[in-house]
Amino acid sequence: MRPARPEDAAAWAEIYNQGIEERQATFETRLRSPEDLAALIERTIVAESDGRVVAWAGITPYSTRDAYAGVGEFSIYVDRAARGGGVGRRLLGELCDFAESLGFHKLTSKIFPENEASLALMRSCGFRDLGIHRRHARLDAEWRDVVVVERLLGDAAR
Numbered sequence: 001m002r003p004a005r006p007e008d009a010a011a012w013a014e015i016y017n018q019g020i021e022e023r024q025a026t027f028e029t030r031l032r033s034p035e036d037l038a039a040l041i042e043r044t045i046v047a048e049s050d051g052r053v054v055a056w057a058g059i060t061p062y063s064t065r066d067a068y069a070g071v072g073e074f075s076i077y078v079d080r081a082a083r084g085g086g087v088g089r090r091l092l093g094e095l096c097d098f099a100e101s102l103g104f105h106k107l108t109s110k111i112f113p114e115n116e117a118s119l120a121l122m123r124s125c126g127f128r129d130l131g132i133h134r135r136h137a138r139l140d141a142e143w144r145d146v147v148v149v150e151r152l153l154g155d156a157a158r
Contacts, residue, residue: 001045001046001047001048001090001091002045002046002048003044003045003046003098004041004044004045004046004049004056004058005041006038006041008046008053008056009034009035009041010034010035010058011035011046011052011053012034012044012046012053013031013032013033013036013037013057013146014052014079015053015077015078015079016032016037016056016077017031017032017056018077018079018080020032023115023140024038024112024115024137025077025097025111025112025115025118026075026118027137027138027139027144028137029139029140039057040060042114043058043059043060043102043128044056044057044058044059045058045091045094045095045098046091046158047078047082047087047094047136048092049087053079054078054079054081054082054087055076055077055078055079055082055087055088055091056076056077056091057074057075057076057077057091057092057094057095058074058124059072059073059074059095059098059099059102059104059107060073060074061062062071062137069103070103070104070105070106070107070156071104071105071106071107071108072099072102072104072106072107072108073107073108073110073111074095074099074107074108074110075109076088076091076092076109076118076121078091083117088121089124089125091120092121092122092125093125095107096125096144096151096153098128099153100153100154104153104155105152105153105154105155105156106150106151106152107127107128107150107151107153108130108148108149108150109122109127109148109149109150110133110136110146110147110148110149111146111147111149112144112145112146112147113132113145113146113147119147119149122149125151126151127150127151128149128150129147129148129149129153130149130150131147131148132143132145132146132147132148133146133148
């Protein structure tokens with residue numbers, strides 16, 4: 001586990017594009033290039049195996065409003081070939097520590113209810129389900145719900 005570097009962008013985009021193609025992790029439909037992800041590098045960490053990036057997790061601010069300055073929305077994606085081996089759990093734990101070091105007091109995410117593996121990962125790492133946003137957006141012309149999860153960090157968690 002380590003902070004993302006510019007040379008990780010191709011692998012990072014490839015992993016993200018797997019998630020886009022599978023239609024179970026994001027509402028995005030346009031595949032991403034390494035250049036598309038460059039602006040996110042400062043708040044992204046990666047997991048390596050045998051010198052190869054196999055997963056990434058990144059944080060974006062939840063809102064531009066000052067009142068929400070310590071709340072981050074996160075994404076985590078694991079390469080198909082690396083799923084089920086525990087890398088996602090280790091990376092998510094590291095992401096929580098990384099977020100706290102950046103001054104975040106809460107992480108939140110939205111997950112498709114059908115993505116049982118991601119929901120299980122969240123719960124195993126101390127995230128709690130807050131509820132369901134019904135018909136949150138359309139994906140391929142179909143309405144999709146999302147489960148909202150959160151985890152408090154640092155002083156907010158105590």
